[in-house]
Amino acid sequence: MNRPKAMAALCLASVCGWFAVGAAAPATWADAGLDTGTAAAGAVATGATSLNATAASATGTGVQDLSSLAVLTVATQGPPDPVFNQMEGTYDAPLTGSDDWHGFLRQFGRDILITLPQDYMLQSISIQMKQDARAGVYFPSHVDFAVNVNGQWKSLGSVSPALPSTDQRPATYTFRVMIPNVTAHQLRISFPVDVWVWARHLTVLGSPVTAGGSSDASHGGSASLGSGGGAQGIDLPPLSPAPVPSAQPLRSTDSRSQGIQNMLLVFTGDFGDSGRWTDSDFLPMVAYQQQDGRLQSHLFDTILFGPYNTLADTQQAWQAYLNDLFAPGQQLAALDAAVGEANQALGTPDYKEKVVLTLPYPQYGDGQWGTVGAQPLSFNGDSQDPQALGPRKQALQWYLQTALSDWAAAHFAHLTLVGLYWQSEQVYYGSPGEVALIHAASSLAHENQLPLFWIPFYDAAGIADWQNLGFDAVWMQPNFVEQGDGADVRRIRDAEQVAQTYGLGLQIELTEDVPVDMQLQDLYNQSLQELADDGFAGNVSRAYYAGSKLLVTAATSPDPGVRSLYDTTAAFALHS
Numbered sequence: 001m002n003r004p005k006a007m008a009a010l011c012l013a014s015v016c017g018w019f020a021v022g023a024a025a026p027a028t029w030a031d032a033g034l035d036t037g038t039a040a041a042g043a044v045a046t047g048a049t050s051l052n053a054t055a056a057s058a059t060g061t062g063v064q065d066l067s068s069l070a071v072l073t074v075a076t077q078g079p080p081d082p083v084f085n086q087m088e089g090t091y092d093a094p095l096t097g098s099d100d101w102h103g104f105l106r107q108f109g110r111d112i113l114i115t116l117p118q119d120y121m122l123q124s125i126s127i128q129m130k131q132d133a134r135a136g137v138y139f140p141s142h143v144d145f146a147v148n149v150n151g152q153w154k155s156l157g158s159v160s161p162a163l164p165s166t167d168q169r170p171a172t173y174t175f176r177v178m179i180p181n182v183t184a185h186q187l188r189i190s191f192p193v194d195v196w197v198w199a200r201h202l203t204v205l206g207s208p209v210t211a212g213g214s215s216d217a218s219h220g221g222s223a224s225l226g227s228g229g230g231a232q233g234i235d236l237p238p239l240s241p242a243p244v245p246s247a248q249p250l251r252s253t254d255s256r257s258q259g260i261q262n263m264l265l266v267f268t269g270d271f272g273d274s275g276r277w278t279d280s281d282f283l284p285m286v287a288y289q290q291q292d293g294r295l296q297s298h299l300f301d302t303i304l305f306g307p308y309n310t311l312a313d314t315q316q317a318w319q320a321y322l323n324d325l326f327a328p329g330q331q332l333a334a335l336d337a338a339v340g341e342a343n344q345a346l347g348t349p350d351y352k353e354k355v356v357l358t359l360p361y362p363q364y365g366d367g368q369w370g371t372v373g374a375q376p377l378s379f380n381g382d383s384q385d386p387q388a389l390g391p392r393k394q395a396l397q398w399y400l401q402t403a404l405s406d407w408a409a410a411h412f413a414h415l416t417l418v419g420l421y422w423q424s425e426q427v428y429y430g431s432p433g434e435v436a437l438i439h440a441a442s443s444l445a446h447e448n449q450l451p452l453f454w455i456p457f458y459d460a461a462g463i464a465d466w467q468n469l470g471f472d473a474v475w476m477q478p479n480f481v482e483q484g485d486g487a488d489v490r491r492i493r494d495a496e497q498v499a500q501t502y503g504l505g506l507q508i509e510l511t512e513d514v515p516v517d518m519q520l521q522d523l524y525n526q527s528l529q530e531l532a533d534d535g536f537a538g539n540v541s542r543a544y545y546a547g548s549k550l551l552v553t554a555a556t557s558p559d560p561g562v563r564s565l566y567d568t569t570a571a572f573a574l575h576s
Helices: 013-017 019-023 082-091 279-286 315-325 331-346 389-410 434-447 463-469 481-486 490-502 518-533 550-555 560-573
Strands: 071-076 102-105 109-131 143-149 152-159 171-192 196-208 262-268 287-289 295-298 302-307 353-359 368-372 375-378 415-422 452-454 473-476 505-509 542-545
Touching (some): 152 171, 171 196, 262 315, 295 331, 315 389, 331 415, 434 452, 434 463, 463 490, 490 505, 490 518, 542 560
Parallel strands (some): 452 473, 505 542
Antiparallel strands (some): 071 109, 102 196, 143 152, 143 171
8 A cells, every 4th residue: 555645654554553564475495595494503402401402303203293193283373363364374384294385474473382182292393484675584583493292381591593583594494392292282373463474384392101100212212201291300490470461551640651641742943834733623632623714622631742754864854853943933933823722712731742752763774874973884884893882882872962952941831741753653673772762761760750652553563562662651553444444343452452561552543534535434433433432542551643644634624524523533532
């Protein structure tokens, strides 16, 4: 799907959150390019120090591939999504006994449960995966292996691929762990799915256990085990407990949200008048404006300012964006004036609008950025800093200090800065230094007494781990309206479930075509009604994506159908 002309940095889910990541996958695959081989090629198994990730060899006379005997059960780690499941159905080759690839699309990740008909002395477990970044097919950042021993799940280790997801070469890789002296009949393979994961050749090597409890294969010794399966000669660590659900979404009363109840995303710095906001543009956003022009009450209590996705990764471009953001008579200055006017009309002289500013995402590999302190900064990395973490941190620090200096100098009378927004909508775990970079951004924000916010697309990589990454509050995009003909209301309910599980706010999405497409209008209204019926109005914290001034256009439109988008949105936002 083509991006609209004024596509924002926080991109529409129809592009980065759904269609684009699914439609590129071809019907069949053949091995091509670099073959990284098995885990012996450099992967490291962690979590069980006595295990190693070397390639297995079936040396014992009784060792066999047990996978043909197994019953496989695949479960999503997030709520099952009917749209993604339908797309997956095109690539449903069996995981065993076939050279074709089985595709997994998003939904957080997968747990593959492998149940054998009886206990076996296990030797190794492996699964082969493919990466073709140009087609949206990636290795998972890690594959975790576990075995059920006497009713308790134990970790066999975690294996990471030799190639990052940023490597464009098509490649295959076999994730494998050895299983010394373990008798069991149930194993599990778990891995995250950021976009597509392609897998095949799931293999479990082992041998039958005799009546006396030993194997007829050579393992360097036999084991006398209990009837429920067990281990001898190795102390397997238990699996880490699953995160405890928060049981409620992010509330505006939660200190992490900084009191944000309704936060409107505003994009500036490009596309002429579409990206240039005046005080008359902001007035119906900061206060609900009736059709006769009278202001009734404060509306969006927070404005998040961000650049369009056209912003280049250079110091010159970042400076130009800040110059535009702090220019007299527009953007922040216009917002300040509009809030002052609304305060006068509503009799609220002490009211201040909350503001969130964006930290640009410094993409690894984007080349020369600029100069700080006479030192040129490159995002490409070098032998001393292969992940370019140092230059990217310096660029972020320069940007933040420049923005905060401009903010202090502006002396806005009716605005208060409450946070910073991380521009990337997902965590690119395969990108060099990704997690360390987010930690650095979080530290920079906290050093300046500001929280770091994030708005990922639906089931984006990193959502389940947002607190460990260093984010202070997160709003997730449901990506419902953009599905058009394929929209299923279960997506809204699934998004609500994820928000409740991980303590997230949600984003309301009014996309570019909604004002002119009655079907999309109906979907938008349906999403608001569903959220209200399910208790996600009121004090649940929400972000609002409305393209480039879509709500401004709706508020001033003489067309009742278009105007209704503004009225319906305002009614939802002000719902108590």
